[in-house]
Amino acid sequence: MQLIKPCWEAPGQIQVISTTRFGGVSQAPYDALNLGDHVGDQPAAVALNRSRLLDEIGVQNAQWLTQVHGTGCVEAKPDGLIHEADACWTDQAGLACVIMTADCLPVVLTDGNKVAAAHAGWRGLADGVLETTLAQFSGSEVYVWLGPAIGPDAFEVGEEVRQQFCDHLPSSAECFRASVNNGKWLADLYQLARLRLLRAGVQHISGGNFCTYSDPAQFFSYRREQQTGRMATLIWKTEIDG
Numbered sequence: 438m439q440l441i442k443p444c445w446e447a448p449g450q451i452q453v454i455s456t457t458r459f460g461g462v463s464q465a466p467y468d469a470l471n472l473g474d475h476v477g478d479q480p481a482a483v484a485l486n487r488s489r490l491l492d493e494i495g496v497q498n499a500q501w502l503t504q505v506h507g508t509g510c511v512e513a514k515p516d517g518l519i520h521e522a523d524a525c526w527t528d529q530a531g532l533a534c535v536i537m538t539a540d541c542l543p544v545v546l547t548d549g550n551k552v553a554a555a556h557a558g559w560r561g562l563a564d565g566v567l568e569t570t571l572a573q574f575s576g577s578e579v580y581v582w583l584g585p586a587i588g589p590d591a592f593e594v595g596e597e598v599r600q601q602f603c604d605h606l607p608s609s610a611e612c613f614r615a616s617v618n619n620g621k622w623l624a625d626l627y628q629l630a631r632l633r634l635l636r637a638g639v640q641h642i643s644g645g646n647f648c649t650y651s652d653p654a655q656f657f658s659y660r661r662e663q664q665t666g667r668m669a670t671l672i673w674k675t676e677i678d679g
Contacts, residue, residue: 438456438459438460438461438470438489438490438493439457439459439460439655440454440455440456440457440493440494441454441455441456441457441584441585441647442454443455443582443584443643443644444643445580445582445641445643445644446580446641446643447547447549447580447582447641448547448549448580450530450549450674450675450676451547451549451552451580451672451673451674452494452672452673452674452675453545453582453670453671453672454494454670454671455543455584455585455668455669455670455671456470456472456490456668456669456670457470457655457656457668458470458654458655458656458657458666458668459655460489460490460493461482461485461486461489462482462485462486462489463478463479463482463483463486463666464479464482466662466664466665466666467482467665467666468666470486470490470666470668471483471486471657471666471667472486472487472490472537472666472667472668472669473537473539473666473667474501475503476664476665476666476667477664478666487499487501490669491533494533494671496531496532496533496671496673497515497531498515498517498531498532498533499532499533499534499535499671499673500513500514500520500525500527500532500533500534500535501519501535501537502519502520502521502522502523502525502535502536502537502556503519503520503521503522504522504523504536504537504556505521505522505523506523506556506558506560506561507522507523507560507561507564507566508523508524508561508564508565508566508569509521509522509523509524509569510522510523510524510525510526510553510555510566510569510570510572510573511524511525511526512525512526512527513525513526513527513529513532513533513534514527514532515529515532523536523555523556523561523566524536524553524554524555524556524566524569524570525553525554526551526552526553526554526570526573527551527552527553527673528550528551528552530673530674530675530676531673531674531675531676532673533671533672533673534552534553534554534671534672534673535554535669535670535671536554536555536556536584536669536670537556537667537668537669538556538584538585538586538649538667538668538669538670539649539656539657539658539659539665539666539667539668540558540586540587540592540649540650540658540659540660540661541556541557541558541559541561541586541587542556542557542558542562542583542584542586542626542627542630543555543556543557543583543584543585543586543668543670544557544567544570544581544582544583544584544630545581545582545584545670545672546570546571546574546579546580546581546672547579547580547672547674548574548577548578548579548580549577549580549674550577550674551573551574551577552672552673552674553570553573553574553672554670554671554672555567555570557626557630559594559598559624559626559629562626562629562630562633563598563601563602563605567630567633567634567637568633568637571634571637571639578640578641579639579641580641580643581634581639581641581642581643581644582642582643582644583627583630583631583642583643583644583645584644584647584670585647585648585649585656585668585670586626586627586645586647586648586649587626587648587649587650587658587660588627588647588648588649588650588651589612589623589624589625589626589627589628590623590648590651591623591648591650591651591660592623592624592625592626592650592660593616593618593621593622593623593624594613594621594622594623594624595620595621595622596620596621596622598622598624599613599622599624602629606632606633606636608632609629609632611628612624612625612628612629612632613625627644627645628645630645631645649668656668
């Protein structure tokens with residue numbers, strides 16, 4: 438199983454991984470480590486992929502979500518129930534917060550005690566999913582890592598998307614450049630997230646170095662393939678000895 442582990446400043450008891458396409462049992466076009474149960478893959482394959490992933494990283498409980506491109510943030514629970522939300526948080530050791538993506542931006546956050554994960558597609562990002570998630574930390578110093586998402590050379594959007602960001606935060610204009618397609622813009626999802634985080638007072642922001650669209654060997658991409666699988670990004674804290 439090929440997993441991505443961030444290099445960031447978070448406390449040592451905080452663990453994060455992002456999955457790639459490698460290491461699962463799903464068949465094309467979901468090959469191989471598809472973790473999405475809503476994309477048309479065989480349910481048994483998805484269940485086995487999820488189980489193998491948790492075994493691989495040594496996590497017993499994980500909060501999976503039904504994501505709806507909104508701003509809802511729920512408390513993760515080890516009860517196996519799947520909630521409709523686009524972010525979750527916990528202060529329980531050994532319980533992973535999980536976000537699934539295939540171009541949208543996975544964002545993980547921690548203050549060393551609580552951990553959280555947010556699904557930041559452009560709609561959720563514009564509507565405030567990161568701010569909603571940050572509210573769970575009550576002013577603590579927060580560390581953030583931006584996981585694999587579609588890159589700034591591939592994410593083409595319309596004027597209405599650009600305007601929505603600029604109306605909320607005028608400096609967002611620097612995150613867009615004109616596309617060769619008339620009336621379209623190339624958006625930097627990573628930088629849009631950084632601006633929102635900085636505005637909220639977050640100083641420790643890492644990641645943002647991948648492009649899911651331009652790396653078909655490693656990543657699923659909905660914009661590239663439409664019918665495809667989903668990666669997952671997980672964050673959890675371990676027990677501290679002594």
